[in-house]
Amino acid sequence: MVDGTGAAARIADVAIDDGVITAVGEVADAGTREIDATGHIVTPGWVDVHTHYDGQVSWDPVMAPSSQHGVTSVVMGNCGVGFAPVRPNAHEFLIELMEGVEDIPGSALVEGISWDWESFPEYLDALEAMPRTIDVGAQIPHAAVRAYVLGERAHEYDVTPDEIAQMVEITRQGLDAGAFGFSTSRTFLHTSKHGHVPGTYSTPDEVIAIGEAVRDSGHALFQYVSDDQGQGGDEPWLDTLNEMGCPTTYTLAQTPADPTAFRTALAAAVSATAAGSPMTPQVAVRPTGMLYGLQSSFHPFIAHPSYRAIRDLPLGERAAMLRDPEFASCAARPKTPSPKDRFAHYMATNW
Numbered sequence: 001m002v003d004g005t006g007a008a009a010r011i012a013d014v015a016i017d018d019g020v021i022t023a024v025g026e027v028a029d030a031g032t033r034e035i036d037a038t039g040h041i042v043t044p045g046w047v048d049v050h051t052h053y054d055g056q057v058s059w060d061p062v063m064a065p066s067s068q069h070g071v072t073s074v075v076m077g078n079c080g081v082g083f084a085p086v087r088p089n090a091h092e093f094l095i096e097l098m099e100g101v102e103d104i105p106g107s108a109l110v111e112g113i114s115w116d117w118e119s120f121p122e123y124l125d126a127l128e129a130m131p132r133t134i135d136v137g138a139q140i141p142h143a144a145v146r147a148y149v150l151g152e153r154a155h156e157y158d159v160t161p162d163e164i165a166q167m168v169e170i171t172r173q174g175l176d177a178g179a180f181g182f183s184t185s186r187t188f189l190h191t192s193k194h195g196h197v198p199g200t201y202s203t204p205d206e207v208i209a210i211g212e213a214v215r216d217s218g219h220a221l222f223q224y225v226s227d228d229q230g231q232g233g234d235e236p237w238l239d240t241l242n243e244m245g246c247p248t249t250y251t252l253a254q255t256p257a258d259p260t261a262f263r264t265a266l267a268a269a270v271s272a273t274a275a276g277s278p279m280t281p282q283v284a285v286r287p288t289g290m291l292y293g294l295q296s297s298f299h300p301f302i303a304h305p306s307y308r309a310i311r312d313l314p315l316g317e318r319a320a321m322l323r324d325p326e327f328a329s330c331a332a333r334p335k336t337p338s339p340k341d342r343f344a345h346y347m348a349t350n351w
Contacts, residue, residue, distance in 0.1 A: 012026070013025065045071065045072025046070050051078065052098070053076045054081070055109045055113050058112070058116075061130055061132050073137065074135075076138055077179075080225075081143050082098075085118060086144060087118070087151070090148070093147055095109045096192050097198075114126070121176075124179070137180040139182060139183045141183055142199035147198060149163055150198075155195055158203065176217070180221065181249075182222055184224050185224070186225065187200070187225050189227075204237040211237070211241045212244065220247070243277070245277050262283075265281060294318055294322075
């Protein structure tokens with residue numbers, strides 16, 4: 001077995017009583033049920049703190065593929081997108097946000113989600129009603145809260161004090177019902193056909209008021225993803241959240257643009273936590289990858305004028321033209337590609 005402490009792997013018995021591990025080592029007593037794990041690795045279950053199962057969780061009790069990889073608990077509702085709270089006429093809008101941010105096919109979400117809820121507490125009740133192979137935890141997504149309160153104004157920056165109060169109350173209700181936290185997106189990478197997801201450019205007043213509700217819950221985290229990776233930068237509310245003792249967690253990655261910045265971020269997290277403001281970076285265990293293809297939502301040729309001229313042709317005809325040396329040369333080097341945003345430009349020119 002491998003116990004997760006960093007100790008070397010060893011052969012051992014594991015005794016479990018009423019769902020609790022009571023002994024690890026040599027267990028002489030016979031068990032009511034015994035599993036022979038010879039030849040296998042026995043480990044503690046993985047807790048995946050950053051997932052987007054918000055739709056799949058409503059129809060899939062198995063939660064594949066996570067459960068097939070040794071994950072025993074998942075936390076969803078990250079990055080400010082999710083499916084509760086929701087007005088009866090806003091289902092499609094939330095699906096479009098998730099489709100844009102996470103590239104989850106909207107058709108699957110349309111067919112699979114039951115929508116047996118409106119409020120966030122009702123969402124948790126609907127999830128709890130389904131038997132599952134693994135445990136799930138949910139966070140309150142900023143975009144859904146904004147859409148619920150503001151309707152068609154969900155993308156607007158400025159809101160009234162009364163509207164902020166409504167968002168805070170929705171957050172408090174969700175946290176009281178068992179939400180793990182509140183999440184928001186502050187990165188230019190997260191867009192849908194409507195633009196950047198609601199909440200991306202919310203004012204400090206709005207974010208701080210919600211952060212106070214998270215802090216006051218006594219158990220929740222404020223989760224965010226931003227372009228400055230926890231460094232504060234253009235997020236003036238971040239220092240305020242830390243100063244008032246609101247626990248935060250955010251996505252941290254080592255980037256080619258600044259390969260040592262993550263070390264500064266980790267040091268800042270250690271310092272903030274020691275000062276009484278828990279800050280927990282979420283660090284991926286492997287690099288992010290992207291699959292390109294002529295049928296995928298993005299590929300390196302997509303912004304080139306020569307390719308745009310043939311993009312509506314059947315797949316076979318497009319592939320045949322790209323095999324033609326003359327056209328391929330034109331498609332690869334006609335002029336600088338002109339995608340709509342910085343991320344698309346980066347992906348189109350740095351592959």
